[in-house]
Amino acid sequence: MSVGKKPGPAGGDKVQEFSIEELRAKFGSGLEIQSDENMLLSMGPQHPSTHGVLRLLLELDGETVVNLVPDIGFLHTGIEKNMEAKTYTKALVMTDRIDYLAPMSNNLGYILAVEKLLGVKITPRAEAIRLILAELTRIGSHLVWLGTSALDVAAQSVFLYCFREREYILDLYEMCSGQRMMSSYFRPGGLWRDVPEEFVPAVRNFLDFFPSRIEEYEALLKENPIFHGRTKGVGVISAENAVSWGLTGPSLRGSGVNWDIRKSIPYLGYENYEFDVPLGTNGDIYDRYSCRMREMRESLGIIEQALDRLPEGPVNIDDRKIVPPPRAELGRSMEAVIHHFKLWTEGFSAPEGYVFQRVESPKGEFACYLRGDGSPKPARVHFRTPSYVNLASLPVLARGLFVADLVAIIGSIDIVLGEIDR
Amino acid sequence: MSSGNSSAELLYEKVNNAFPEAVLEVVDFRDERTLVIKQEFLKEICLFLRDDEELKCDFLEDIVADDLLPNFPRFAVNYHIYSIPHNHQIRLRVPVEDPDDGPETVGSIWQIGTWLEMEVWDLMGVTFKGNDKLRRLFLPEDWQGHPLRKDYPLGYEEVQFSFNWEAIGAKKPFAKD
Numbered sequence: 001m002s003v004g005k006k007p008g009p010a011g012g013d014k015v016q017e018f019s020i021e022e023l024r025a026k027f028g029s030g031l032e033i034q035s036d037e038n039m040l041l042s043m044g045p046q047h048p049s050t051h052g053v054l055r056l057l058l059e060l061d062g063e064t065v066v067n068l069v070p071d072i073g074f075l076h077t078g079i080e081k082n083m084e085a086k087t088y089t090k091a092l093v094m095t096d097r098i099d100y101l102a103p104m105s106n107n108l109g110y111i112l113a114v115e116k117l118l119g120v121k122i123t124p125r126a127e128a129i130r131l132i133l134a135e136l137t138r139i140g141s142h143l144v145w146l147g148t149s150a151l152d153v154a155a156q157s158v159f160l161y162c163f164r165e166r167e168y169i170l171d172l173y174e175m176c177s178g179q180r181m182m183s184s185y186f187r188p189g190g191l192w193r194d195v196p197e198e199f200v201p202a203v204r205n206f207l208d209f210f211p212s213r214i215e216e217y218e219a220l221l222k223e224n225p226i227f228h229g230r231t232k233g234v235g236v237i238s239a240e241n242a243v244s245w246g247l248t249g250p251s252l253r254g255s256g257v258n259w260d261i262r263k264s265i266p267y268l269g270y271e272n273y274e275f276d277v278p279l280g281t282n283g284d285i286y287d288r289y290s291c292r293m294r295e296m297r298e299s300l301g302i303i304e305q306a307l308d309r310l311p312e313g314p315v316n317i318d319d320r321k322i323v324p325p326p327r328a329e330l331g332r333s334m335e336a337v338i339h340h341f342k343l344w345t346e347g348f349s350a351p352e353g354y355v356f357q358r359v360e361s362p363k364g365e366f367a368c369y370l371r372g373d374g375s376p377k378p379a380r381v382h383f384r385t386p387s388y389v390n391l392a393s394l395p396v397l398a399r400g401l402f403v404a405d406l407v408a409i410i411g412s413i414d415i416v417l418g419e420i421d422r
Numbered sequence: 423m424s425s426g427n428s429s430a431e432l433l434y435e436k437v438n439n440a441f442p443e444a445v446l447e448v449v450d451f452r453d454e455r456t457l458v459i460k461q462e463f464l465k466e467i468c469l470f471l472r473d474d475e476e477l478k479c480d481f482l483e484d485i486v487a488d489d490l491l492p493n494f495p496r497f498a499v500n501y502h503i504y505s506i507p508h509n510h511q512i513r514l515r516v517p518v519e520d521p522d523d524g525p526e527t528v529g530s531i532w533q534i535g536t537w538l539e540m541e542v543w544d545l546m547g548v549t550f551k552g553n554d555k556l557r558r559l560f561l562p563e564d565w566q567g568h569p570l571r572k573d574y575p576l577g578y579e580e581v582q583f584s585f586n587w588e589a590i591g592a593k594k595p596f597a598k599d
Contacts, residue, residue, distance in 0.1 A: 073560035080545070081569050085576050116452050243480050243506060246534030259506045353451040356484075356502055356513065369486045369500065380570075384484035384502075392537035421560055 031057050031069040038066055041403075045074050049152050049407040052417030056394075056406075063402050068395050072388075075421040083381045087347030088114050089188060091378065096182040098383060099419040101144050104130075104137040104173070105361035107186040109383070112267055113357035113368035114188045117350045120322065124269075126190040126315040131268045132203065132306045133176070133185065134359075135299040139210070140169040141362035141414075142292050146217060149289070149411030153230040158220050165213055168206060175199055188348070189323040190316035200307060207304055214296055221289075231285035235397045235409040238283060245393035248386050249364025250291040251413050255283030261360040273302050285412040292414075322348050347376035354380075363387055363414050387419040429510045430455035436477060440470055449515075456500075456513040464501075464516050465526040471503055471512070472531055479505040479512070482532035485539060487518075487546040491572040495519040497548055501528070518548055527553035545570040 033040070044055040053074035059067040079098060083091040095110040096103040108130060115122065122130075147162035170180045176195045177185035185192050221227045237247070242255040252259060260277040262270040278294035280287025316323045324343045325336035350372035358367040364386025373379040390413045397413070398406045430450075437457060438445055444463035449456040459467060471479040483502040490496055497518040504511045516525050527550040529536035536555055542548050543556040547568030550556065558565055567574055 073558075073562075076560040078569060081574075081576060119452065241533070244533040246482060246532070246538075257506065264506075264509050265511070354456075354488075354500070355452050355454060356500075358483075365483065367484060367502070369484065369502075371488060380486075380488050382484070382486040384486075388541070389534060389537070392534055 031059060031067060033059055034066050035061075037061070043403075045071075050410060050417075051148060051415055054391075054410075054415070054417055054420070058403070058406075060403065063404075065398050065401055065403060065406055068398060068406070070391055070394055072391070072417070072420050075417050077422065079422045080381050080383065084378060087376045088350060088378060089343070089347055091381065092187070093182065093184050095383075096184055097418060098385060098422055099141075099361065099363065099366075099387070099416045100181060101416055102137045102141040102362050103181055103183050104133045104185065105141075105359060105366055106383075107184060108134050108268075109357060109359040109361065109366045109368045110370075110381075111186045111188060112359065113355055113370040114350070116355045116357050117353065117370055117372050118188070118322065118348075119351075120189055120317060120319070122190050122317055123314055124311045125194075125313045127268050128306050128310050129176075129191060129195055129315065130186055131270070131273075132303050132310075133173075134268070135303045135306075136169050136172060136203070136206075138299050138362040139296050140166050142296050143169075145292065145362075145411075145414045146289075149408070149414070150221060150227075152407050152411035153227060155221060155224070155227060158217060161213070161216060161220075165210065172199070172202060172206070175202065187316075187323070189319060190314075194315045200310065203303065203307060207300055207307075210300060211297070214293065218293065228286065230405075230408055231289060231412070233282070234285050234401065234405050235412060236282060236284045237393065237397055241396065242283065242393070245396060246389045247364070247393055247413075248389065249360070249362070249414075250278075250288055250295060251364060251390050253277065254280035254288035254291045256281050261358050261365060265358055267357070267359060270302075273305050275299075275302050285408055288412045349374060349376050350378070358384075361386060363416070363419070364390060383422060385419040385422065387415040387417075388422075391415055391420055429508070430512065433457075433471075433477060433510055433512050436474060437467060437470070441467055446517075454511075454513060456515050458515045458517065461516050461518060461525050464514065465528065465531070467514065468501070468503070468528050468531050476508070477505060477510060478507050479503045479510060480532075481506050482528065482534055482538070485528075485535070485542055487542045487548050487570075489546065489570065489572045497521055497524075497546070499525060499542065499548060521546075521548045524549040524551065526551045529553055544568070547571060 039060045041058045041060055042055060043058055044050040045053040055071040057069050057071055058065055079094045083094055092110060095106040098106045143162040143166040147159035150158035173183050174180045176199055177183035177192060237255055239255045239257045242252050243257060256279050258277055258279055263277060275298045278291045280291050320339040325339050329336035330340055352372055352374050354371040356367060356369050358365055366386055367384035369382040370378055371380040397409050434448060441463050444459045444467060445457050446460060447458040471477050481504040483504050486500045488498040490498060495517040499516045499518055501514040518524050527535060527539060536553055539550045539553050540556055540559045544559045544561060545568055
């Protein structure tokens with residue numbers, strides 16, 4: 001069999017044959033084709049199990065994946081370039097769109113970088129609310145992962161259960177920011193505004209009912225022999241390899257590497273909270289699954305601690321050069337009008353220098369590199385996104401396995417294409 | 423906190439002792455230490471950071487390129503390197519005079535290096551010696567230029583998807599007006 005065959009016109013028996021060189025030119029140069037006996041298959045970009053517009057070019061020997069190369073960029077929107085043309089505050093809205101399943105984590109990474117560059121310390125109440133929302137985001141993102149990755153291994157009902165609970169988290173977003181997904185709730189120096197009164201009882205309610213829901217999901221999967229067959233011992237990566245390939249988050253911890261940014265480089269006062277970092281041992285799909293499931297429980301614990309000690313007080317720092325004045329002051333204070341006008345037209349200036357701020361997003365290490373040049377606009381913004389880096393190890397995980405396993409592996413490393421392409 | 427000065431000091435001293443001529447400048451900003459190093463020493467220093475028992479920087483977090491137009495050297499490539507066992511972090515900053523003659527690849531030291539360098543080349547146009555996998559990753563294969571450079575305009579230019587103008591013109595003659 002030759003490398004690629006293209007059927008001729010309908011009903012015709014002419015088959016057009018391509019040489020390897022022609023195919024390479026056609027498909028891009030990424031794939032190192034091992035043998036002309038193998039078949040090339042383009043999986044995606046419109047494919048339900050690639051979680052977005054990811055195209056994988058597979059080299060197959062029968063049903064076995066010999067080699068593959070990810071082809072990305074279908075969702076590239078130039079976020080980093082666009083942010084250079086906006087002020088620090090206005091650039092914030094673009095960060096929601098990076099990983100649209102975990103908007104608050106992206107906001108957090110960017111805003112903490114801006115605050116680090118400015119040298120600002122936020123109030124304890126804002127810190128606690130940010131932490132609660134970041135952990136809710138983790139649960140929400142894990143729910144989408146659980147639903148879709150279970151769908152990939154043909155466990156269809158989990159999906160609906162997960163989206164039911166995610167809806168509650170989106171309602172919580174809406175309650176505090178007015179938006180279900182693109183929240184932009186964290187602002188330089190604090191929050192957009194304080195959370196409404198009903199927020200805390202609503203989160204408490206979530207803490208009450210959610211543990212039993214996790215048990216429901218586990219009842220569907222944990223003892224399920226089909227699920228075990230599809231996930232145990234599949235897509236294994238050793239600890240050493242995982243570190244070298246830059247895996248982070250649950251994908252790294254599934255291989256037993258104990259590295260969580262919340263523990264090792266704490267931000268938002270995570271060092272004051274008690275929680276465990278769930279670890280796997282085998283580094284297969286099942287361990288990554290079980291890490292995320294346990295992480296959801298740990299997140300609940302963190303949220304509970306944060307609610308118990310939620311401090312009263314302002315949510316914004318008292319620096320009018322960074323935080324705009326409250327609306328009520330505009331009617332009676334000339335300074336407030338000036339500050340308001342300056343902030344929404346010119347913005348605040350950040351000093352010259354560069355910072356790198358990491359946060360533990362649901363998918364792994366989300367980091368923001370920010371360079372200021374003394375002007376109100378960032379000179380360079382760069383995001384180190386976990387999905388982009390985790391995707392690089394896909395060929396290592398999938399080589400030698402079946403195409404069906406590849407689908408399960410893509411689900412297990414939890415990628416979001418908005419975050420890969422930016 | 424890992425960004426405490428003791429670990430940064432240790433890293434700096436070890437690197438400076440091993441490569442006395444490599445470090446051009448030490449920048450401390452917001453509890454982060456940056457070693458500005460000469461381009462030709464990059465690979466050796468990375469290897470040293472990874473293999474030294476006290477440092478064990480086994481994790482390459484990110485590679486970011488900066489365009490410093492109109493300064494010279496115009497480009498700077500930042501390597502964010504981290505040690506999981508020791509919780510050390512350091513940033514190596516390499517000024518690059520000629521983007522076509524960029525630093526050596528670190529893909530042989532950390533596997534992820536190749537992949538991160540592909541992004542830098544695609545969007546900023548800095549090449550990496552020894553990385554033969556540099557290709558268009560985010561942008562179409564026939565894209566001209568590198569959009570994150572400062573002299574690359576943001577909008578208001580002709581769109582680049584013009585390969586099928588003939589087909590468009592045949593079906594929609596008004597499209598060009």
